[in-house]
Each structure stands twice: as structure tokens, then as C-alpha cells.
Amino acid sequence: MLEVRNLKKYYQLKAGIFKKQVGFVHAVDGISFNVKKGETLGLVGESGCGKTTAGLTILRLIEPTAGEVFFEGKDIFKATKKEMRTFRRELQIIFQDPYSSLNPRMTVYDIVSEPLKVHGLARKKNEKTEKVSQLIKKAGLSPHEHMHRYPHEFSGGQRQRIGIARALATNPKLIIADEPVSSIDVSVRAQILNLLQDLKKEFRLTMLFISHDLSVVKHVCNRVAVMYVGKIVEIAKTKDLYNNPQHPYSEVLLSAIPVPNPKIRRKRILLRGEVPTPVNPPLGCRFHPRCSYAEPACEKVEPKLINIGGPDEHLVACHLRK
Amino acid sequence: MLSKNLIISFVGDMSRFWRRYKKNRGGVVGLLFLAFVVILAIAAPAISTYDPTKTGVGGIFAEPSSTHLLGTDHLGRDIYSRLLVGARVALLVSFLAAGISAVIGSVVGAIGGYFGGIVDHLLSKVTEIFQVIPMFFLALLLLTIFGGSQWIVISTIGVLGWPSIARVTRGEFIREREKEYVQAAFALGASNLDIALFEIFLNVLPPIIISTCFVMSSAMLTEAALSFLGISDPSIPSWGRMIGDARLFLFRDVWWVLLPPALMLCITTIGINLIGDALNRIIR
Numbered sequence: 040m041l042e043v044r045n046l047k048k049y050y051q052l053k054a055g056i057f058k059k060q061v062g063f064v065h066a067v068d069g070i071s072f073n074v075k076k077g078e079t080l081g082l083v084g085e086s087g088c089g090k091t092t093a094g095l096t097i098l099r100l101i102e103p104t105a106g107e108v109f110f111e112g113k114d115i116f117k118a119t120k121k122e123m124r125t126f127r128r129e130l131q132i133i134f135q136d137p138y139s140s141l142n143p144r145m146t147v148y149d150i151v152s153e154p155l156k157v158h159g160l161a162r163k164k165n166e167k168t169e170k171v172s173q174l175i176k177k178a179g180l181s182p183h184e185h186m187h188r189y190p191h192e193f194s195g196g197q198r199q200r201i202g203i204a205r206a207l208a209t210n211p212k213l214i215i216a217d218e219p220v221s222s223i224d225v226s227v228r229a230q231i232l233n234l235l236q237d238l239k240k241e242f243r244l245t246m247l248f249i250s251h252d253l254s255v256v257k258h259v260c261n262r263v264a265v266m267y268v269g270k271i272v273e274i275a276k277t278k279d280l281y282n283n284p285q286h287p288y289s290e291v292l293l294s295a296i297p298v299p300n301p302k303i304r305r306k307r308i309l310l311r312g313e314v315p316t317p318v319n320p321p322l323g324c325r326f327h328p329r330c331s332y333a334e335p336a337c338e339k340v341e342p343k344l345i346n347i348g349g350p351d352e353h354l355v356a357c358h359l360r361k
Numbered sequence: 362m363l364s365k366n367l368i369i370s371f372v373g374d375m376s377r378f379w380r381r382y383k384k385n386r387g388g389v390v391g392l393l394f395l396a397f398v399v400i401l402a403i404a405a406p407a408i409s410t411y412d413p414t415k416t417g418v419g420g421i422f423a424e425p426s427s428t429h430l431l432g433t434d435h436l437g438r439d440i441y442s443r444l445l446v447g448a449r450v451a452l453l454v455s456f457l458a459a460g461i462s463a464v465i466g467s468v469v470g471a472i473g474g475y476f477g478g479i480v481d482h483l484l485s486k487v488t489e490i491f492q493v494i495p496m497f498f499l500a501l502l503l504l505t506i507f508g509g510s511q512w513i514v515i516s517t518i519g520v521l522g523w524p525s526i527a528r529v530t531r532g533e534f535i536r537e538r539e540k541e542y543v544q545a546a547f548a549l550g551a552s553n554l555d556i557a558l559f560e561i562f563l564n565v566l567p568p569i570i571i572s573t574c575f576v577m578s579s580a581m582l583t584e585a586a587l588s589f590l591g592i593s594d595p596s597i598p599s600w601g602r603m604i605g606d607a608r609l610f611l612f613r614d615v616w617w618v619l620l621p622p623a624l625m626l627c628i629t630t631i632g633i634n635l636i637g638d639a640l641n642r643i644i645r
Contacts, residue, residue, distance in 0.1 A: 095544070098548055100544050100547055100548055123550070124550050127548065127549060127550030128550065130548075131548065131549075132545070132548045134541050134544070134545060135541075136541055139540050139541040139542060140541035140542050140544075140545050141542055141545075142542040142546075142560055142563070142564070143542075143564065144563035144564050145560075145563070153546070153549060153551065154549045154550075157549050157550050157551050157552075157555065158549075158550060202545075205545070205549070209549070
């Protein structure tokens with residue numbers, strides 16, 4: 040349903056009084072994946088690995104440097120203004136920060152009805168009010184009590200519900216959820232995640248779920264793509280990835296998930312060194328300076344994503360898995 | 362139901378705002394000053410005692426008395442009545458001129474700040490050029506060319522006063538543009554105009570209002586200065602003109618010709634500035 044091919048986003052780095060270009064930040068450096076209809080694909084990685092940039096670029100909220108994104112077979116990056124309007128209706132986003140993503144001077148009604156207004160989905164006033172209160176109810180708020188309040192009167196979790204109601208207003212087919220729970224209090228995270236799950240079923244949504252929280256991803260996603268410094272290193276079914284990670288980085292990442300049972304002792308793999316800067320990513324495999332299995336080839340040749348899982352598709356980019 | 366709730370929330374906002382405002386002593390004083398002048402201006406026809414432009418309604422330089430509350434000037438015009446009409450002139454000119462400045466300034470600033478890049482660069486340069494031009498002399502020049510009718514005075518002051526508002530608006534737009542709610546509006550498919558007008562503008566309105574306050578008081582002073590120099594319609598009793606006339610007779614010990622318009626000008630501009638300062642404190 041959504042196919043991303045070789046997507047790249049570089050930011051120019053300028054320095055000095057003449058704003059000379061001194062290099063690029065390789066925020067997203069040629070990633071490819073697809074999201075199948077009805078599934079939830081998780082995009083995980085550390086902060087700064089480019090996962091949010093990828094999400095925003097797919098929606099053209101940031102202009103891409105290169106690559107193609109197909110939504111139901113049509114290229115989003117080549118869309119005309121008119122086609123773009125359709126894409127805007129069918130693709131929606133839920134933002135990470137429910138504080139800055141809601142306009143502080145608009146009431147909940149204004150915020151949720153805006154997509155209806157923009158796309159002319161409810162022309163009559165009572166029709167609009169009806170639709171808005173439905174959406175607010177679906178998002179778990181009370182239309183009667185909350186509709187005419189301003190965002191600052193709500194808690195983080197409630198604000199995220201408003202954001203979700205807004206995203207659903209256009210009846211989208213695909214939603215990109217950009218770390219929807221990472222800035223929400225832990226105690227209400229589960230509620231928001233369950234809400235997303237329920238709405239996903241009800242609205243038959245497809246979802247790209249961007250997160251750095253592996254336990255959340257495990258709970259929500261069908262398949263997971265792991266990113267490291269602007270590249271995808273592994274894509275697999277959630278179960279396969281968590282039980283049998285193939286890329287050394289995924290292995291390290293999964294070993295860092297806290298285990299709630301204190302009696303279980305587990306081997307944690309500690310990495311040496313720091314995450315390389317995306318300005319000058321390492322040649323060859325980006326993970327090689329920190330990888331405990333690295334071979335000479337890893338320093339020179341960049342590994343490609345290849346399928347090692349047969350029909351279940353377990354893609355990994357590592358020279359050691361062939 | 363919809364409008365009722367909106368009104369309730371608006372009234373709530375206003376009362377919250379007022380609770381904070383009244384803690385600012387300067388702001389309250391400023392409001393009293395301005396209210397005083399506004400009331401005088403509104404009540405002018407009712408409480409003035411003579412035709413403000415008619416000469417010889419009393420003797421020349423008659424001292425303040427019960428017939429002429431503030432005495433008369435060198436042409437025998439009643440100063441009290443002229444003062445009241447002067448309040449109307451001062452408020453009208455400064456309000457309209459500041460309004461013109463606010464419209465031009467916020468449009469220019471909004472376009473520059475919203476689009477950025479080359480557009481912003483050009484508009485910023487234009488703004489800077491207007492800012493370095495000595496505004497007062499340009500006004501003098503324009504008024505000598507086009508004549509000094511009141512409307513020309515208003516539009517000249519208005520057209521010259523916008524750069525400071527444009528700079529404030531631009532800065533605010535640049536800051537707001539980066540916020541996620543703007544990105545959210547893009548994701549919904551809202552147009553640039555929608556976003557600038559209905560999303561961002563609401564958020565940058567307070568600072569624009571505040572800088573308009575300061576432009577308003579400086580517009581009032583500019584009008585006074587132009588009248589002082591005699592470059593405006595002589596048939597309109599403006600405070601600046603009254604001060605300008607009085608200047609010629611300072612040696613005759615006629616304080617009532619000079620002091621009242623000067624005081625009025627002072628309290629009005631001080632009042633507006635105090636209000637501006639108070640608002641500024643509240644939103645920062």
C-alpha cells in the first residue's frame with residue numbers, strides 16, 4: 040500500500056560568514072520498505088537515526104533529497120497540487136509532541152473541524168458539529184464537556200487524543216504515528232496505545248509506527264524495521280525479530296529492553312564507542328566500528344538488504360548473514 | 362450552544378486577563394489617562410463652551426475665568442473648547458495612522474517571516490530602508506508637496522510608521538512557523554493563506570497589538586510636531602498647533618496658552634505607552 044524506495048534526505052551543513060557548504064547531514068540515507076494494507080509497521084531506532092525525518096519526508100512535510108514514495112501505486116513526490124490534496128486526505132500523521140502540535144489559540148472544535156473545512160467534508164454547520172463530536176467521542180473525550188476548550192486545559196494524554204481525533208477526521212487510509220506515546224506520562228501510555236489499536240481496527244487503518252520504545256513496538260506492530268544512522272539494517276515480522284534478531288545492531292538493541300522480572304538475569308551486550316555522526320557516516324557497514332563481529336569486508340563494502348527468511352521475508356543488511 | 366460556549370470562554374479569558382492587568386500599576390494609570398482623554402473627546406460637543414475655531418469669542422489673551430475656563434489665545438479663541446476638539450484630532454490621527462501602519466506592517470512581516478528565503482530578504486531590506494529614512498523629514502517633504510489636509514497627514518504618518526511592526530511580525534512568524542501545529546496544518550492539506558491567517562496570525566496578534574500601541578503614541582507626537590511647525594490644516598485645532606502658536610507669545614507671560622495642550626499631549630502619549638508596557642509585561 041505504501042512503498043518507499045531509496046528515500047534520501049540530506050541537510051546541507053553551512054559554516055562561516057559566507058555560508059559555505061561544508062557537508063551534508065545524511066539524516067535518511069536511502070531507505071526502502073513497504074507497508075502492507077492493514078498492517079502496522081514499526082520503524083525503530085535510537086534518537087537521531089532519522090526515523091522522524093523519514094516519516095515527515097514520506098508525507099512531504101519535508102522535501103526529500105531523492106527517492107520515491109508510492110501510495111496505492113501513485114508517486115507522492117511527483118503529485119500535482121490537486122493529487123496532493125487527495126494524498127493529504129488519505130495520509131495522516133499523529134505527532135510526537137501533543138503540546139506543540141495543537142494550536143494554542145484554537146478550541147478543540149476548531150482543531151478537529153479544520154480538516155473537514157480544508158477538504159470540504161462537512162459543509163453544513165450542524166453536520167460539522169455532529170461529525171466533530173463523533174470524532175471526539177471516538178477518541179475517548181466528551182464532546183459536551185471538551186469541545187470548546189483550549190488545548191492548555193488538557194493533560195498530555197487528552198491532548199494526544201485530540202491529535203488522534205484530528206488525524207481521523209478525513210477518514211484516512213494510512214496514519215503515520217510519530218512516537219505518539221513517547222512524550223506522554225507512562226501511566227496513560229497504555230490507554231493511548233489501546234485507543235490506537237481499537238481505532239485502527241474500526242477505521243481499517245494501515246499504520247507506520249515510529250518509535251524508540253521496543254516494548255511498545257512489540258505490543259503494537261506486525262512487522263518492524265530497524266534503523267541505524269539513516270539506514271535500515273533489518274526488517275522482519277515482530278515475532279521473528281524479537282526472537283531471532285539477525286543484525287548485530289538489532290541484537291544489541293533488543294538486549295537493552297528492560298525485563299520486569301528482577302530474578303531473570305540476562306546477558307546485556309554493551310556497545311563500545313558512540314553513535315557515529317550522520318555528517319560523516321562510516322564507510323562500508325555503518326555499524327562496523329562498534330560491531331563485535333566485524334570483518335575486514337564490513338569496513339569497505341556496504342551490505343545490501345537481503346532476504347534470509349524465505350516466504351516470511353526477513354530482510355537484513357549484514358555481510359555475516361548470507 | 363456553540364456561540365454561547367464561545368462567549369463564555371471569551372469572557373473567562375478577558376476576566377483572567379483583567380486580573381493580571383490590574384496588578385500592573387503603571388498600566389492602570391495609563392488606562393485612566395487614556396480613558397480621561399477619550400471621554401473628553403467623546404463628550405467634546407456637549408461640554409465645550411464655544412466654537413473652537415471662532416476668533417474673538419473673548420478678548421485676546423483673556424485669563425482663565427468662569428466664562429473662559431482656560432482663557433483665550435492670541436486670536437481670542439476659547440482654549441478649553443479648542444483643547445477638547447484637539448483631543449478628537451489627536452486620537453483620530455494616531456488611531457487611523459497606527460491602523461494603517463499595523464495593516465502594512467503585519468502583511469509585510471507575515472509574508473517575509475512565513476515564506477523566508479529571497480522574499481524575506483527583499484522585504485527585510487525594504488523595511489530597513491524605511492527604517493533608516495528620517496521619517497519626520499520625509500513627512501515634512503510629502504506634506505509640503507501634497508498639502509497638509511488631515512487625511513494626507515494621517516496616511517503619511519501611517520505609511521511611514523510600519524517598519525517596527527513589520528519587524529515584530531516577521532520575527533514572530535519565523536518563530537511560530539517552526540512549530541509542530543503548523544506542520545500539522547500542512548499535513549491536513551491547509552493552504553498557505555489558511556495557515557498564515559487562521560493558524561499563525563492568532564498566535565502572533567498580542568505582540569502586534571503591543572507594537573501598534575507604541576506606533577500610535579509616536580504617531581500622535583509626529584502629528585503634534587507637524588502641526589507645531591504649521592504644516593497641517595490651520596483650521597483644525599490640534600494640540601501641536603496650539604503649542605506652536607503659543608511659542609510665539611511665551612514672553613507675554615500667558616501660561617494658559619501653552620500649558621493645557623502640552624499637558625494633554627503628555628498624558629495621552631504617556632497613557633498609551635504605559636498601556637503598551639503593561640501588555641508587554643503580561644504576555645512575556
